[in-house]
Amino acid sequence: MRSPRSLSLTSSVHEENETEPPVVVSTSGTESQENSPEPGPNLSPPIGEVSKRFKERYFSDTSNDQWNNWQWQSAHSITTWQELGYYFTLSEQEMMSAHMEKRLPMRITPYYASLIDPVNTLQPIRRTMIPVQDELLLSPEEKADPLGEENQSPVPQLVHRYPDRALFLTTGVCAAYCRYCTRSHMVSKKDKVHSSLVVWDAALKYISEHPEIRDVLLSGGDPLTMSDSRLEYLLSRLRQIPHVEIIRIGTKVPVVLPQRITEGLVGVLKKYHPLLMSIHFTHPDEITPEVAFACTRLADAGIPLGSQTVLLKGVNDEVEVYRKLAQQLLKIRVKPYYLYQCDPIPGSAHFRTPVSKGLEIIQGLRGFTSGYAIPHFVIDAPGGGGKIPLLPDYVAERNSEGYLLRNYEGKYFLYREPIDQF
Ligand code: SF4
Structure with a gap:
């Protein structure tokens, strides 16, 4: 069967990046390897049974090499309702949202779409990706910028909230858009976040002039949607600042686009140690052979991996579900790091749980499983108060x-x- 994408490609991560300034050659002199073929046969990423079935049904004329190519995955992502209706039986709630003004765009990679139940609208991963009419319902406590990041931004795309660290919003592009995104007011919006070198230079200048900043978190959007050479440019510039001791990357790419974790990318990342990665996981169904392969590749490169999970109603708000996620994460060498109370972005009430749910989950873990599997449960204080742990x-x-x-x-x-x- 041929997908609508094989007939018409309307947008891709690459097309969005094409509007940005030209890619800068790596300062280390290393050529970008993003277009290199995947490593030899023994190192080829696996294709799990679930995605294999999806691929055979919708992309039967696509080779395994193409499927495992992250640019191919990006170019064939689902971004329109026509495509969504082709792969999934849509409910009335979902269909109704097709006509509403979106606060968030839609994008789902074919790989991640293969994990979505084609019929069951209550399936956890489906709920996090397919828009529903509930996104239109606004509650008084909801805010477009719930963490007040814009007020703590001394230069565009840099948030300096904590004494010794800074958050660098590198791009507005994500490989897949989560329906509950804290930064829904800026992701995918080119007037809010973009990868312009002028903006980056101003942020880098601010960091270099503030010796108290010893830890920089690259986030977005998703930094790993950028090319290897663009990432390397940024990492090398940061490493030239003597007081930046630690670089962290916040990403969901290893979960929604594990094909992006190529040997070339990992080769770039490991040159800039100490470099840590916080990976956005949501549900145990995300731990597939593809994701295990990607995380192993990152861990083997000496990158400490932690998970960040947003507590979501009907998705992961049961002790058993989170425990299974945490235990499976440890098996692929990812330390469960943060469990976040869902931030009150506009139209998020259908996702938000009472705070007591998070406490119940922590209570259901402590003593019942390894301490390594227990995350910090935190509320990111509305208005910019920072992360506050709850026990x-x-x-x-x-x-x-x-x-x-x-x-x-x-x-x-x-x-x-x-x-x-x-
Ligand atoms: S990957 Fe992160 S930044 Fe992107 S939509 Fe999801 S939560 Fe938002």
Whole structure:
């Protein structure tokens, strides 16, 4: 069967990037390897059973090499309702949203689309990708920029909220657009975030003039949608700033476009250690052979991997679901790092859970599985207060003797404070 994309390509990650300034040659002299073929037979990324079935049904004349090519995946992403209706049986709720003014665009890679149930509208991954009419319902607490990032931005696309670190919004492009995105007011909007070198230079200048910044988080949008050479330009410029000790990349690409994690990309990244990566995972169904391969490749390059997960109603708000995700993440060498309360962006009420849900999940993990599998549950304080951690109440009482503590089984233990004899 031929997909509508094989007849007409209307947009792609590349087309969006074409409006940006020309790619700058790497300062290290290394040629971009983004167009290189995938590594030899033993290192070819796998195609899992689920995506294989999807590929055979909709892209039977596409070779495995094409399917495993991230540019091919980007060029064949679903971006229109016509395409969406071709792959999935759409509900009335979903169809109704086709006519609404979108706050967020739609984009789903063929690989990630293969993980979506074609009929069941309640399937978790489907809910995070396919727009529904509920996105039109606004609540008073919702804000376009819920974290107040624009007020903490000394130069465009740089947020300096915490004392020793800065957030660098490198691009507005994502490989797939999540329906609950905190930065829905800026992703994909060229007047808000773009990869212009003029903007980047101003951000780099600010970082270089602020020696207190020792940690820079590259985010967006998704930095890994950019070419290897463009990324390398940015990484090498950051590494030229002596006080930048740590570079972090926040990305969902290894989950929605694992084909992007090529040997060429990893070869670039590992030149700029210490470099850490926070990967946006949502549900255990995302842990496929393709994703395991991509994460292994990153971990083998010495990149510490952590996960960031947004707590979402009907998607991952059950203890069993999150526990399974956390345990599977550890198996592919990703440390569950943050579990976020969903930010109140416009039209997000259908995704947001009570805060007690997050506490219930942490309580259902602590003591019941390895400590490494337990993330920090945080609320990013509305208006720009930063991440505030929340814990179930394990301190039953504090008195002159010490702390009366409650363990994971609900049993109580007294911990006596040391007597100060000195
Ligand atoms: S990948 Fe991140 S920045 Fe992009 S739409 Fe999803 S949450 Fe937003």
